Amino acid sequence: MDFCRRPAEDEAAQFYWTYIRLVPEGDVKTIAAGQIDEVQSLLSGLPETVALQVHPPYTWTIKQVVGHLIDAERIFANRLHRFACGDLQPLPGMEQDPYVANCDYVTPTLAALVAELTHCRRANSLLLERLTPTAWDQRGVASGHPVTVRALAYILVGHITYHLQILKKRLLVVPLSSLSSAPPRL
Numbered sequence: 001m002d003f004c005r006r007p008a009e010d011e012a013a014q015f016y017w018t019y020i021r022l023v024p025e026g027d028v029k030t031i032a033a034g035q036i037d038e039v040q041s042l043l044s045g046l047p048e049t050v051a052l053q054v055h056p057p058y059t060w061t062i063k064q065v066v067g068h069l070i071d072a073e074r075i076f077a078n079r080l081h082r083f084a085c086g087d088l089q090p091l092p093g094m095e096q097d098p099y100v101a102n103c104d105y106v107t108p109t110l111a112a113l114v115a116e117l118t119h120c121r122r123a124n125s126l127l128l129e130r131l132t133p134t135a136w137d138q139r140g141v142a143s144g145h146p147v148t149v150r151a152l153a154y155i156l157v158g159h160i161t162y163h164l165q166i167l168k169k170r171l172l173v174v175p176l177s178s179l180s181s182a183p184p185r186l
Contacts, residue, residue, distance in 0.1 A: 003133040004028050007154055013145035019158025020151065022165075032157050033125040035164075036118045042164060042171075043114050051110040055170045060100060062170070065163055066113040067105035068096055072159055073120045077127065080152035083140035084131050093143035121160075128153055 004027065007020060023031060043051075043066070051062040060068065075094050082091070105113065136150045147155075 003136040004128075004150060004153065007148060007151040010146075011139070011148040012151035012155065013143070013147065016147070016151065016155050016158075019162055020154045022158040022161040023154050028153050028157055029125065029128045032121065032128060032153065035157065035160050036121050036125075038164060039114060039118060039121075039160070042167060043110060046110055046171075048110060050171075052106065058166070058170065061105070062167060063105045063108075063110055063113055064100050065167060066110065066117055067103055068100060069160060069163055070113065070117045070120060071096070071099045071103070073117065073124065073156065076152055076156050076159065077120070077124045079140065079142045079147070080124075080149055080156070081127060083138045083147075083152070084127075084135035084149045086138065088138070088140045090141040091143075124156060 006023070006025075009017075012020060043062075046062070054061055072094065079091055082089070108116075131149065136148070136153075138149045139146050141147070142152075
């Protein structure tokens with residue numbers, strides 16, 4: 001199982017270490033799968049009114065954050081999948097703001113967005129389970145920087161951890177009266 005060990009410093013650009021450092025010790029595949037329950041636990045039952053609020057100093061609603069997690073999950077997983085399969089063509093970076101500006105994160109319920117995110121993560125967890133030991137060492141170029149499949153697995157996990165930490169802080173400042181409203185429609 002050494003193949004899915006914590007990445008070395010040269011396996012990802014420095015800006016990705018913000019995420020990689022957040023991944024706890026343990027099997028990254030198990031941790032990735034476990035984040036499904038963590039996301040559902042944090043966000044299930046959150047009223048739509050709260051999910052549509054911006055909590056300064058942040059600029060996105062909670063639904064937009066979940067949408068961003070969906071978008072990033074797909075992009076990081078695409079990189080991981082392609083590189084693991086030996087498709088080592090350089091891949092472009094991701095500009096997150098156009099995704100948030102051009103995707104509808106208002107109309108779908110928060111429950112629907114959470115379901116989409118958890119479906120993406122389930123699919124990616126299954127992908128991680130079937131990677132060969134040598135696939136974890138594959139190295140491609142994304143956003144103009146070399147990155148390994150192993151680092152991308154850690155980035156997937158750390159990215160969600162990073163944003164869940166922020167969401168937890170945001171939800172601590174939401175007035176209790178906001179949380180006692182009717183449950184969101186499903």
